[in-house]
Amino acid sequence: MPIVRFQAGDTVMGRWPGSNLYYEVKVLSYSAKSQLYTVIYKDGTELELKDADIKSMTGFRQGSGRSRSRSRSPARTRRSRSRSPARTPRRSSAHTAERRKDKLKDVLEVCLSPVTMPLVNNSNNEHEKKEENDRASKEVERVKEEGENQVSSRYNLRRRKDQGEEPTIEQKNAEPVVLLAAPQQTSKTIELEFGGRIGAFFLLLLLPVVVLALLILCGQKDSSLLSFPRMLPPLDSLWDWQVFGITLLWLLFQAVLFLLPIGKVVNGMPLKNGETLTYRINGFYALIISGVAVGTSVYNDVDLGYIHNHFLQFYTSALLISILLSIYLFVRSRWTTDDERAPAGNSGYVIYDFFMGRELNPRIKGFDIKFFCEMRPGLIGWLVINFAMLHTEMKLQNLDTPSSAMLLVNIFQLLWVADGLWHEEKLLTMMDIVYDGFGFMLAFGDLAWVPFTFTCQSYYLASHSSDLSVFWILSIILMNTVGYYIFRKANSQKFAFRRNPDDPTVSHLKTIPTATEKSLIASGLWGFVRHPNYLGDLLMALAWSLTCGFNHIIPYFYVIYLLVLLVHREARDEHQCRKKYSVAWDQYCKAVPYRVFPWIY
Ligand code: NDP
Secondary structure, eight states: OOOOOOOTTOEEEEEOTTSSOEEEEEEEEEETTTTEEEEEETTSOEEEEOGGGEEEHHHHHHSOHHHHHHHHOHHHHHHHHHHOSOSOOOSSOOOOHHHHHHHHHTEEEEEOOOOOOOOEEOOOOHHHHHHHHHHHHHHHHHHHHHHHHHSOSSOEEEEOSOTTOOOOHHHHHOOSEEEEEOOOSSOOOOSOOTTHHHHHHHHHHHHHHHHHHHHHHHHSSSOOGGGOOSSOOOGGGTOOHHHHHHHHHHHHHHHHHHHOSOSEEEEOOOOTTSOOOEEEEOHHHHHHHHHHHHHHHHHTTOOTHHHHHTHHHHHHHHHHHHHHHHHHHHHHGGGOOGGGBOTTSOSSOHHHHHHHOSBSSOEETTEEHHHHHHHTHHHHHHHHHHHHHHHHHHHHTTOSSOOHHHHHHHHHHHHHHHHHHHTGGGGGGSHHHHTOOSSHHHHHIIIIIHHHHTTHHHHHHHHSOOOOOHHHHHHHHHHHHHHHHHHHHHHHHHHHHHHOTTOTTTTTSEEEEOSSSOEEEOSGGGGTOSOHHHHHHHHHHHHHHHTTOSSOSGGGHHHHHHHHHHHHHHHHHHHHHHHHHTHHHHHHHHHSOOSSSTTTO
16 A cells, blocks of 8 residues: 555645656645646646655755755756757657667656646736736637647656556547656757758758858859859968968957956856856957957058958868867867756767767856857957958949948948847857857857858948949838847847846736746737747848849848748747747747747748
């Protein structure tokens, strides 16, 4: 006869399926037959838990500090969830038979059902609140009915005792069944992204070639895709030691600015081991000092046209540096502990991990290499290149002033970069910092892709100067302004809400509670589409490309790339959010059906 440790009404700590996270729950009942407790989480989620998944409050508090801090920190929850190996095994990933066996050994069978969670209205207006609540109740009823038709009415968590065991009648009837891997001690990456090992291998080869092709076409008088040269450019047009030296000097200059003891020091998101890293936020100062340095150079007759004339060589220098950096990062990651490894780049497959990055936050004596590369040399370099292209256009086209198209591109992109550096701290909550390792994908992306593909409009305009009509100028400015407004407002709202949901700037927004300590914003821009910040970014990208007219598709490379990137990123994020928030995410998707483009996608 099993001992019943808890009674109905007891408040205890219950483990969240597929993770090591415990939340405060109330015991509703105990079934002697199934030997499971039915518990309810604070948000109304009901689950059936085994005795082993429940701890008493006192026992939990006396437990290790580690568990305690885990349960408290929302950020911890976020990271831990995304790291959790509780991911449905990827169908296409080739794993060894032994691995599969290991995974199956620890499989938890979880039947998930939608949980009815009311939209929470933060509004202070009682009448509005009542109306909203009525509406929310109807929505809840609807979701409930739909949910009941699909699945059983409660979560059901039980461990398979034996792989060969016959499923019980209840298990047979429960649909759909989601298989979640049990928490593992080592956080191996089970689910491979970007097409797995083969995808990573092709991307490794393809990305550098794509940039080279883009630059060759952009720099030609005839930039049509059909006029791609049959022969590769001669080697001396691809490599120059002086250019390589200048690129290294630029990196060094930015590294010195990065280390300047100016600007505030902030904490990053909590890491797997509960610690946080500190970051100095001085990107905007670095931008101003770099601007002054470039201005002084031009004043002293330094010819910025050199950048245009040696553009391919600058690219190959940046490419070589990013490859060398990736090799260094991969080698040093061999000595990292499990805590220091990235959730996404720790599969055990060399090519895949080299591409994704095995170490999450590689640092040399406090110098954070990823944070540095993400925001500094490439991003500020992008503006310097734009400025150099503006000079080149005037020189090549014999203009007294730059063309309106070139001016718009320079101004818009300066605004975008300055905005990013002004809000540099917000990068610390982004997927790149909290989830992705630092490997070839980011090193190449930051040092080579950003400065040499994001500049495609200005590089194109340098030899395809275009003066726009007033109507076009106004339309493009309007599009960029709308895009910027959506992009900035959405990102700022989310950041403010995550920092403090009671912040007066966001406290009026409706929210959906989740089983974690975080809620989801479900009104305003975040109630319009699920990724309004992506929509804003894409509108701006389109505005930049439109400055180049419609003669060639090449200057539209950036907006096409961004579309592909953000659609893919949205899918990655959606996948993570569904794991983190489960039914609350489903409810959000029902309430906000469009991902990025209203009424389209
Ligand atoms: P988001 O800023 O959209 O972050 C996604 C995270 O936000 C989710 O994981 C979730 O995390 C949280 N979230 C999602 N929905 C909600 C909601 N309704 N309420 C509250 N929180 C929510 O994505 P990214 O980090 O990918 O992008 C940030 C910006 O950077 C975007 O504007 C994007 O356009 C831009 N970007 C630009 C690129 C370029 O090359 N130009 C490349 C990549 C990004 P949690 O709940 O855990 O907080």
